[in-house]
Amino acid sequence: MPVRPRLSVLWRDRAGRFSALKAATLLALTVPALALALRWSLVGLGARPLNAAIHDLGLWGLRLLLLSLAISPARAVFGWARGLMIRRMVGLAAASYLAAHFTLYALDQGFRPLHIGHEIVHRVYLAIGFTALVGLAALAATSTNAMIRRLRRRWKQLHRLVYAVAALGLLHGLMQAKSDITQPAILVGFFAWEMLFRALPARRQSAPLVLFLLAFVAAAATAGLEAGWYAAATNLPWRRVLDANLMPELYGPRPSAWVGMVALAVAILATARSVFNRRGRAGPSAPEPVPLRG
Ligand code: HEM
Structure with missing residues (x-):
């Protein structure tokens, strides 16, 4: 029978004990989304709220992706081994923010798949962002314990893709930024x-x-x-x-x-x-x- 992952893995360590570090990380990771939702509902996001939200989510997605890459250096420099406990969580949060980034873009385009496909094929910065997103989705889908066990050594090789994903995401961010x-x-x-x-x-x-x-x-x-x-x-x-x-x-x-x-x-x-x-x-x-x- 397949084992269903429990929600409590988000705040429990491998031994099943409550982890304050994981719980605090989980809370911190929701703050940008909550802040955006609050700003949107209370004061609005300007003349083009959807576009402003797309920007905010794109930036947060990229910041979290780079934060997940900073956890190994934090272990090497400060001996912070416990950081590894939250690396997957931070990486998955980045993927969620970027999935929301894409969903709002699709909403902005009226959820018309053919039109969205046409835009992605014809605008280089969208094609680059989309390639990065597909790569990130593959990494998120293979980040479960079962996949780590199944792929063994190949898992590490596959997850090195994260550097290419981050580089493409940065290029996409730069290309759309125009004059600033x-x-x-x-x-x-x-x-x-x-x-x-x-x-x-x-x-x-x-x-x-x-x-x-x-x-x-x-x-x-x-x-x-x-x-x-x-x-x-x-x-x-x-x-x-x-x-x-x-x-x-x-x-x-x-x-x-x-x-x-x-x-x-x-x-x-x-x-x-x-x-x-x-x-x-x-x-x-x-x-x-x-x-x-x-
Ligand atoms: C891993 C994938 C992606 C990353 C890391 C990413 C990141 C970003 C970042 C950082 C920005 C700029 C925010 C700013 O400077 O204010 C941005 C803007 C944007 N992204 Fe993405 N993005 C990704 C995928 C996508 C995809 C798949 C689409 C749609 C097909 C998309 C559509 C847009 C649009 C429409 C903008 C705003 C452009 C404008 O206002 O002219 N992104 N993205």
């Missing part, structure tokens, strides 16, 4: 950090110096990618976009600054952890020898 790519550019920067981190040898991944260097490289790459995108896809002056990174007092923090600050915070925390661990290993200082009285 600030939000997708921030996400591209975080993805660049995650990819560079993965390329490091495992024993170097928690080395503070390497993480400081990575913060600098990821921030510079974000600035370069942002300016490069404007140069290739728009007629906005890319030199001024690049210069804006050096003038936060005029333009506010640019995507490179957000990426740099978060990556720097990771490097600082990793340094604090390594100092703390070294002290812990040294243990309390040896007791002073008591002089023998004769």
Whole structure:
């Protein structure tokens, strides 16, 4: 008889005990959807509410997808093994937000399958988004324990697809953003950090110096990618976009600054952890020898 998954797996650990971490994650993952629904019903979402909701859900889907990719680095840098318990949940939440993103798009198009198919085939950014969504659906469908057992080694290979899905999702986000790519550019920067981190040898991944260097490289790459995108896809002056990174007092923090600050915070925390661990290993200082009285 097939075993039906119980809803309580969402807040219980493998041993069936209540997990505060899983329950808190579940609650946190519903917040963007609830906030959107509340904003929509209480104050409205502007002149094109469906379009605004499509944007919001697309961005949250992508943020959560990148967050799920950040859980392995969090284990490597901070030894946070418990994070693995919520990785699948975060990945499935990303897939749900992006499924809702597509459903609202279909609603916006009057749920006309032929018209939607025609649009997807003829608009490159939709074709790219759709390819990413199909890939994500395949990953979500094979994320059950039964599928992990059945596919064994092939499961890991299949789930490496998540990096291609994220890259396509980012490209789709950039392409639709037209003249303001600030939000997708921030996400591209975080993805660049995650990819560079993965390329490091495992024993170097928690080395503070390497993480400081990575913060600098990821921030510079974000600035370069942002300016490069404007140069290739728009007629906005890319030199001024690049210069804006050096003038936060005029333009506010640019995507490179957000990426740099978060990556720097990771490097600082990793340094604090390594100092703390070294002290812990040294243990309390040896007791002073008591002089023998004769
Ligand atoms: C994994 C798949 C996908 C991801 C990660 C994704 C992500 C995004 C992101 C980040 C945005 C931009 C939000 C912003 O900058 O405000 C966006 C916009 C949009 N996406 Fe997607 N998306 C995906 C799939 C799809 C699919 C399959 C469709 C429809 C076939 C679609 C239709 C749209 C539309 C219509 C917009 C707004 C475009 C506009 O206002 O001109 N997306 N998406």
